[in-house]
Amino acid sequence: MSAFSASDFNSKRYSSSRPSYPSEFYKIVDEYHEGDRKVLVDVGCGPGTATLQIAEKLKTFDRIIGSDLSATMIKTANAIREDSPDKYKNVSFEISPSDSFEFLGADSADKQKIDMITAVECVHWFDFDKFQRSVHANLRKDGTIAIWGYADPIFPDYPEFDDLMNDVPYGKETLGPYWEQPGRSRLRNMLKDFTLDPKRFHHIQLSYFHATDVRDLEKLRQHKEKLLLIRKQITLLEFAEYVRTWSAYHQWKQDPKNKDKQDVADWFIEESLRRRPELTVNTKIEVVWNTFYKLGKRI
Numbered sequence: 001m002s003a004f005s006a007s008d009f010n011s012k013r014y015s016s017s018r019p020s021y022p023s024e025f026y027k028i029v030d031e032y033h034e035g036d037r038k039v040l041v042d043v044g045c046g047p048g049t050a051t052l053q054i055a056e057k058l059k060t061f062d063r064i065i066g067s068d069l070s071a072t073m074i075k076t077a078n079a080i081r082e083d084s085p086d087k088y089k090n091v092s093f094e095i096s097p098s099d100s101f102e103f104l105g106a107d108s109a110d111k112q113k114i115d116m117i118t119a120v121e122c123v124h125w126f127d128f129d130k131f132q133r134s135v136h137a138n139l140r141k142d143g144t145i146a147i148w149g150y151a152d153p154i155f156p157d158y159p160e161f162d163d164l165m166n167d168v169p170y171g172k173e174t175l176g177p178y179w180e181q182p183g184r185s186r187l188r189n190m191l192k193d194f195t196l197d198p199k200r201f202h203h204i205q206l207s208y209f210h211a212t213d214v215r216d217l218e219k220l221r222q223h224k225e226k227l228l229l230i231r232k233q234i235t236l237l238e239f240a241e242y243v244r245t246w247s248a249y250h251q252w253k254q255d256p257k258n259k260d261k262q263d264v265a266d267w268f269i270e271e272s273l274r275r276r277p278e279l280t281v282n283t284k285i286e287v288v289w290n291t292f293y294k295l296g297k298r299i
């Protein structure tokens, strides 16, 4: 996935502007997991977004390793960890593709030594069959695979922004042509076509949540499973910074033909204020994301 691996990708902004995952969700993962907690690997860890939360919010694992293809991301992850060495003393990071666990050493890689593998907001970039084969080769019996992610937020109290939430990322004249495919379409579809193989995993749990459901209590009640609810109070300025973390924004910026165009994140702010002039760029408003998760235990 080239944008996140680019040496000029702003991984620090990614780290500060991406949403974090709620404690309630880590409780779901904690309750699901059974047995030992020696080693957890968080693949596609980026700047350690989930890895460092896992270290704080999940019941303790002896070792937590974040891995990612991108040296830029791993550099930022290491810098954040080094800022709080005591808090993250069981955490380390490795540059590695998601389907390789060679960094564990020849005695452990592909020898069913891992208790939990997490893959957060990244599986849409992977060769999924290769990835799940590798997960199967590395998780111990009944170890947990936990995949989750989010996309396509809305401002629930501002339905008049809904078309903007489509036009900014997917408009033909905005970021639409700049997403790497098929990754983005897979994420938009919440990985529904990626099935954990029932010959490899049991007790599979799935959840798909549409942010628009928060506008409709009846739809919320229809969910029987516990939800991954990512909601945040955010200003328009902060949301624009979030837009700037998208890989498509990075690619849009690189394209010389956009050199003299208005920054698409600034356009989002301008359009929002035009629609709701009573807001300022610093008014906090709620944003909610579509989310999904898939949990499984190795057979």
Ligand SMILES: C[S@@+](CC[C@H](N)C(=O)[O-])C[C@H]1O[C@@H](n2cnc3c(N)ncnc32)[C@H](O)[C@@H]1O
Pocket: 001, 004, 005, 018, 043, 044, 045, 046, 047, 048, 049, 050, 067, 068, 069, 070, 073, 096, 097, 098, 099, 119, 120, 121, 122, 125, 126, 127
């Ligand atoms: C959107 S970021 C997600 C980062 C983090 N997990 C989070 O929750 O925000 C996706 C990450 O997946 C990484 N990635 C993409 N393809 C990969 C692959 N085949 N192997 C390892 N990492 C990969 C990218 O470098 C990027 O850091």
